[in-house]
Amino acid sequence: MASEPSSQKTLGGLVDDAAAELLVRENIAWMLDLAERLLRDRGLAEDVVQESLISALRGLGDFKGESALKTWLHRITTNTAISKLRKLKRVAEESIDDYLPVFDQNDCRLELPWTQLVSLQELLETEEIREHVAKGISTLPDSYRIILQLRDIEGYSTAETAELLELSTDNVKVRLHRARSALKKLLEPALRGEMQI
Amino acid sequence: MIMRRIKGFMLKRMHGMITCREFEDFVLSYLDDTLPPNQRKRFEWHMKICRECRDYLAAYQRTIELGQSILAADDKPLPDDVPEDLVQAILDARGR
Numbered sequence A: 001m002a003s004e005p006s007s008q009k010t011l012g013g014l015v016d017d018a019a020a021e022l023l024v025r026e027n028i029a030w031m032l033d034l035a036e037r038l039l040r041d042r043g044l045a046e047d048v049v050q051e052s053l054i055s056a057l058r059g060l061g062d063f064k065g066e067s068a069l070k071t072w073l074h075r076i077t078t079n080t081a082i083s084k085l086r087k088l089k090r091v092a093e094e095s096i097d098d099y100l101p102v103f104d105q106n107d108c109r110l111e112l113p114w115t116q117l118v119s120l121q122e123l124l125e126t127e128e129i130r131e132h133v134a135k136g137i138s139t140l141p142d143s144y145r146i147i148l149q150l151r152d153i154e155g156y157s158t159a160e161t162a163e164l165l166e167l168s169t170d171n172v173k174v175r176l177h178r179a180r181s182a183l184k185k186l187l188e189p190a191l192r193g194e195m196q197i
Numbered sequence B: 001m002i003m004r005r006i007k008g009f010m011l012k013r014m015h016g017m018i019t020c021r022e023f024e025d026f027v028l029s030y031l032d033d034t035l036p037p038n039q040r041k042r043f044e045w046h047m048k049i050c051r052e053c054r055d056y057l058a059a060y061q062r063t064i065e066l067g068q069s070i071l072a073a074d075d076k077p078l079p080d081d082v083p084e085d086l087v088q089a090i091l092d093a094r095g096r
């Protein structure tokens, strides 16, 4: 830390202390939420947010104002969280084959009849189901879960997700589809209205 | 069982039809609205004649909506969630 290039100090110095504190206070809570969603661990999320905010304050000179400040911070936090997952080797290959759709030898889908598909509104009414869904998402291997979260929940496009994860867009599409299919399988009892509450 | 065999045979051999496995490969592009018109037509035709894929897609879409609604609802931190020690650590580290 002591041998840091002086240019970084100057950039950081562009924001006065009060402005820096305001930026931290206004954004730390949602950034912690985001990091915890991506990492599923509060302690790791705190590390990631600390690292992200420090680098944001130092790099504020690079912030061109082309995107909203929140969008910029969102990306920094997401990037830092992904590096953290990589370091922990949690984005390793894991199979979710058991939860994928099945077909017979003639390529016909094997799917139990759906006599009931519970409405979204009804599903959201029950706290147990909300917990069940959050748990279902956590059950997915990180390499799939992270794509589902970036695309379906954090609102990144396929191209942006591919860039963040250094994957091809085709790979992102395949994994996103598998993640959604697997999650559907995991949530089936709730979706069919057969969950014991 | 016998019906499924007939269905599988038809879908594989008949012109303009796709199998359930091919349907599966198109799901994402269909929902992203990036399927070429020709494939889109086949996809929608398959949905009309295949109960399994129709049900599957409905449940698949409900899953996405459910995940989005639940996790997005968590994205509303309260102002008093600000952890003072972490704020201080960040501001201290910045000065260094």
Ligand SMILES: [Zn+2]
Pocket: A109, B019, B020, B023, B046, B050, B052, B053, B054
């Ligand atoms: Zn089908």
